[in-house]
Amino acid sequence: MLRNLIAKKRARIGIVGLGYVGLPLAVEIAAKGFKVTGIDIDEARVRSINKGISFISDVESPVLKKYVRQKLINATTDQSLLKRCDVILICVPTPVSVNKEPDLTPVIKSSQWIQKYLRKDQLIILKSTTYPETTERVLLPILEAAGLKVGRDFYLAFCPERIDPGNKRFGVVNTPVIIGGVTKKCTRIAAFFYKQFVEGVHPVSSPRSAEMTKLLENTFRNVNIALVNEFAQLCERMGGIDIWEVIEAARTKPFGFMPFFPGPGVGGHCIPIDPYYLSWKAREYDFHTVFIELSARINEEMPYFVVNKTIDVLSQSGVCPKKAKVLLLGIAFKRDISDLRDSPALKVYQIIEPRVGLVKYHDPHIPVLRTDHREVRSVKLNSKEIKKYDIVVILTDHSAYDYDMITKNARLIVDTRNAVQDGPRIFKLGAKADRL
Numbered sequence: 001m002l003r004n005l006i007a008k009k010r011a012r013i014g015i016v017g018l019g020y021v022g023l024p025l026a027v028e029i030a031a032k033g034f035k036v037t038g039i040d041i042d043e044a045r046v047r048s049i050n051k052g053i054s055f056i057s058d059v060e061s062p063v064l065k066k067y068v069r070q071k072l073i074n075a076t077t078d079q080s081l082l083k084r085c086d087v088i089l090i091c092v093p094t095p096v097s098v099n100k101e102p103d104l105t106p107v108i109k110s111s112q113w114i115q116k117y118l119r120k121d122q123l124i125i126l127k128s129t130t131y132p133e134t135t136e137r138v139l140l141p142i143l144e145a146a147g148l149k150v151g152r153d154f155y156l157a158f159c160p161e162r163i164d165p166g167n168k169r170f171g172v173v174n175t176p177v178i179i180g181g182v183t184k185k186c187t188r189i190a191a192f193f194y195k196q197f198v199e200g201v202h203p204v205s206s207p208r209s210a211e212m213t214k215l216l217e218n219t220f221r222n223v224n225i226a227l228v229n230e231f232a233q234l235c236e237r238m239g240g241i242d243i244w245e246v247i248e249a250a251r252t253k254p255f256g257f258m259p260f261f262p263g264p265g266v267g268g269h270c271i272p273i274d275p276y277y278l279s280w281k282a283r284e285y286d287f288h289t290v291f292i293e294l295s296a297r298i299n300e301e302m303p304y305f306v307v308n309k310t311i312d313v314l315s316q317s318g319v320c321p322k323k324a325k326v327l328l329l330g331i332a333f334k335r336d337i338s339d340l341r342d343s344p345a346l347k348v349y350q351i352i353e354p355r356v357g358l359v360k361y362h363d364p365h366i367p368v369l370r371t372d373h374r375e376v377r378s379v380k381l382n383s384k385e386i387k388k389y390d391i392v393v394i395l396t397d398h399s400a401y402d403y404d405m406i407t408k409n410a411r412l413i414v415d416t417r418n419a420v421q422d423g424p425r426i427f428k429l430g431a432k433a434d435r436l
């Protein structure tokens with residue numbers, strides 16, 4: 001029986017999709033003594049994992065190598081190995097199309113693989129973020145087409161991934177998980193599996209509730225970031241009010257307020273994308289998710305706002321923007337990670353380039369920036385280099401930066417993250433517009 005196999009750590013675990021979600025999960029499950037087979041369509045990733053070389057900053061290569069050597073983790077492109085797996089976790093991407101519509105192709109493809117090899121007593125858990133009803137209306141019909149019945153022959157649940165890449169305090173093990181099974185038995189067995197390697201499990205009544213929980217969490221962040229970005233713009237307009245000082249003051253309230261911070265926009269595979277899954281689904285019910293649209297509008301405007309501010313600072317400091325040399329610091333979408341997906345810093349790069357003389361970037365986590373048409377290298381960051389530029393724009397506040405050195409050597413700084421101390425040549429987002 002599956003429960004016994006799990007209890008004795010003899011259940012084989014399959015993870016479909018070995019990215020920011022799948023690989024850290026593989027490592028934590030292997031750490032508890034389970035054998036994990038990772039299945040991915042990307043051959044380079046599979047080779048890298050089998051050599052014990054991690055491409056995800058939250059997974060240390062020596063740790064991965066240890067489990068690969070102990071034969072607790074192996075990766076493959078061979079989907080037929082799904083047959084051997086007792087528990088299968090689906091961690092594939094859920095992107096949106098250019099028109100911001102959900103693209104479930106990877107989820108559908110991986111479910112079709114699983115259906116091909118589905119057998120009795122297997123537990124399938126969808127981890128990818130998606131709109132409510134995906135598990136029951138998209139996955140379930142594909143899987144049951146194998147001729148097996150959910151809750152009796154096999155088990156299906158949705159368990160949203162809540163990982164926060166780069167977060168040193170909360171990871172896979174100490175972040176509670178939400179689990180919603182298609183039947184009560186599905187929930188119980190999925191919760192039992194998760195209890196083997198995470199500290200907290202919170203079951204809900206259905207996959208739809210679990211899917212909606214994840215979307216509430218991400219939309220909550222999106223809306224609050226938009227709110228504080230709007231306040232930042234207003235503080236600039238009003239002059240003399242510093243949004244950073246205002247947030248510090250507001251957060252002294254011990255209840256009813258939690259701080260969110262302004263910045264050049266939102267990025268990554270989740271916050272800018274997931275709300276669109278919900279707004280798309282809501283339309284099926286004649287419902288318009290006004291908060292989602294509104295916050296997207298504000299957050300997507302932020303890179304333009306940062307570029308306009310930079311151009312203003314240059315011109316009002318006597319530098320002709322068209323001849324200006326600009327250094328962008330931090331290209332990843334957030335601090336201390338190497339994830340570039342939907343990074344607002346990339347947007348800033350794109351928008352500012354035709355408006356100034358020269359743009360270079362530095363990011364300790366991204367040595368080379370590859371776009372469709374070219375490859376750009378990160379400059380070396382030292383006092384000599386910084387002095388070459390008319391302005392430095394801090395877009396992502398990596399902790400590896402020596403901010404004193406940057407402040408001492410930069411002629412002008414636009415700081416979108418409140419990373420440096422106030423000063424006469426420093427122009428913070430949401431503040432100090434009055435000094436221009």
Ligand SMILES: NC(=O)c1ccc[n+]([C@@H]2O[C@H](COP(=O)([O-])OP(=O)(O)OC[C@H]3O[C@@H](n4cnc5c(N)ncnc54)[C@H](O)[C@@H]3O)[C@@H](O)[C@H]2O)c1
Nearest residue numbers: 017018019020021040041042091092094106109128129161
């Ligand atoms: N990155 C995060 O911080 C985060 C956090 C919570 C939830 N999520 C959600 O988790 C899911 C995965 O995100 P991610 O960041 O790990 O993505 P990722 O792009 O880092 O990794 C996905 C992996 O799946 C592989 N893949 C794509 N199609 C496949 C298929 N048909 N079969 C097998 N493998 C396939 C890709 O090659 C890639 O290695 C998404 O739904 C995302 O919204 C991500």
